[in-house]
Amino acid sequence: MDEPQTERQDLAGRHLVVGLTGGIACYKVAELVRLLTKAGASVQVVMTAAAEHFITAVTMQALSGRPVLDSQWDSRDPNNMPHINLSRAADAIVVAPTSADFIAKLAHGQADELLSLTCLARPSEHCALLLAPAMNREMWAHPATRRNVDRVIADGAVLLGPTAGDQACGEIGDGRMLEPAELLEEVVAFFQPKALLGRRVLVTAGPTYEPIDPVRGLTNLSSGKMGFAVARAAREAGAEVTLVAGPVHLPTPRGVKRIDVRTAQQMFDAVMPAASRHDVFVATAAVADWRPATPASEKIKKEDGGKQAPKFDLTENPDILASVARLPKAPFCVGFAAESHDLARHARNKLKSKGVPLVVGNLGPDTFGRDDNALLLVDAKGERELPRADKLTLARQLVREIAACLGGKGA
Numbered sequence: 001m002d003e004p005q006t007e008r009q010d011l012a013g014r015h016l017v018v019g020l021t022g023g024i025a026c027y028k029v030a031e032l033v034r035l036l037t038k039a040g041a042s043v044q045v046v047m048t049a050a051a052e053h054f055i056t057a058v059t060m061q062a063l064s065g066r067p068v069l070d071s072q073w074d075s076r077d078p079n080n081m082p083h084i085n086l087s088r089a090a091d092a093i094v095v096a097p098t099s100a101d102f103i104a105k106l107a108h109g110q111a112d113e114l115l116s117l118t119c120l121a122r123p124s125e126h127c128a129l130l131l132a133p134a135m136n137r138e139m140w141a142h143p144a145t146r147r148n149v150d151r152v153i154a155d156g157a158v159l160l161g162p163t164a165g166d167q168a169c170g171e172i173g174d175g176r177m178l179e180p181a182e183l184l185e186e187v188v189a190f191f192q193p194k195a196l197l198g199r200r201v202l203v204t205a206g207p208t209y210e211p212i213d214p215v216r217g218l219t220n221l222s223s224g225k226m227g228f229a230v231a232r233a234a235r236e237a238g239a240e241v242t243l244v245a246g247p248v249h250l251p252t253p254r255g256v257k258r259i260d261v262r263t264a265q266q267m268f269d270a271v272m273p274a275a276s277r278h279d280v281f282v283a284t285a286a287v288a289d290w291r292p293a294t295p296a297s298e299k300i301k302k303e304d305g306g307k308q309a310p311k312f313d314l315t316e317n318p319d320i321l322a323s324v325a326r327l328p329k330a331p332f333c334v335g336f337a338a339e340s341h342d343l344a345r346h347a348r349n350k351l352k353s354k355g356v357p358l359v360v361g362n363l364g365p366d367t368f369g370r371d372d373n374a375l376l377l378v379d380a381k382g383e384r385e386l387p388r389a390d391k392l393t394l395a396r397q398l399v400r401e402i403a404a405c406l407g408g409k410g411a
């Protein structure tokens with residue numbers, strides 16, 4: 001039996017300063033701190049006076065496990081320089097929510113309280129500044145805020161969001177802070193090595209669904225989890241990612257462009273015109289090899305009390321991976337082989353039959369629908385096992401392999 005899966009510690013060993021400025025989104029940062037610590041980070045919370053109107057330091061201390069700092073005159077540090085000590089110890093300062101006022105302060109290098117002082121004092125090569133803005137849409141759109149945002153980005157800050165949506169003021173528009181889980185995904189992505197920076201990656205994922213009639217179809221048990229993990233890992237590695245997804249109920253990884261399709265033909269039609277514009281194509285989708293030749297336009301009813309089973313002809317679907325691999329300007333193609341036995345032999349055969357440089361073998365019954373998997377990478381040089389782990393961990397390893405195969409830029 002395999003070991004039960006343990007929670008991934010994507011932020012193990014990272015120390016973060018989480019700074020709260022004044023905004024109703026402060027209540028969401030309680031959850032963010034919980035998620036960051038669960039992911040392995042140690043968190044030191046710093047709050048401005050305005051933030052303390054929205055959420056108490058008691059809550060933030062309980063969740064971070066450390067007393068909250070809120071004054072540059074805090075004399076508990078022997079050197080009496082909390083802004084220096086905080087910014088030297090942290091891998092990143094995450095300001096969430098970041099108010100319009102705080103962005104204005106950063107843009108002008110003002111430092112009249114502990115959090116802005118800490119941001120100004122940070123050694124930028126060791127300590128990143130990640131800002132999660134949250135404000136009313138008019139404030140976000142105001143030319144002064146636009147100028148200030150451009151300035152802080154030019155000065156090295158990284159913006160996480162904001163997004164559009166319902167706002168606390170009752171209005172709808174840009175300026176809403178990302179949800180805690182989205183912020184966690186962004187912070188984790190920030191720390192991943194950028195092995196595919198500047199590359200474009202196309203991924204297929206999930207099953208396809210081939211209609212028999214308006215209410216029935218042929219499909220398979222692929223959950224899409226592996227392909228979604230590959231898309232997320234490629235984006236974390238700095239790539240621009242397009243994900244062509246069959247019918248699955250999975251959230252789109254942040255920053256990934258998603259195209260939803262149902263049938264193999266639709267997947268083919270989405271992939272083929274786009275493929276040559278990409279550096280890498282990873283075909284994780286479990287594409288149906290066959291489809292009913294002429295789907296019935298109305299629901300097929302039982303004839304003769306159901307004794308007579310309906311008959312339908314099947315016709316072959318296009319092989320998307322093989323077709324992409326044959327393109328004159330083919331991207332680096334990675335195929336998946338879901339087998340029930342003899343993994344290495346089948347995967348090696350697939351290298352030839354599909355004409356691709358890398359095939360990733362996995363045992364179908366051991367992966368479909370599960371959160372973990374084990375992979376066997378097969379290429380012209382040999383085979384390499386990636387032992388059982390959660391699918392995102394494996395996807396990150398696969399992305400590193402692909403980057404190494406591409407060589408040069410970003411590898």
Ligand code: C5P
Nearest residue numbers: 283284285287317318319320321335336
């Ligand atoms: O031939 P087989 O289905 O076993 O090959 C699996 C690999 O080929 C996977 O990478 C899958 O995404 C891809 N494939 C495809 N189009 C098909 C069938 C498979 O892209 N019609």
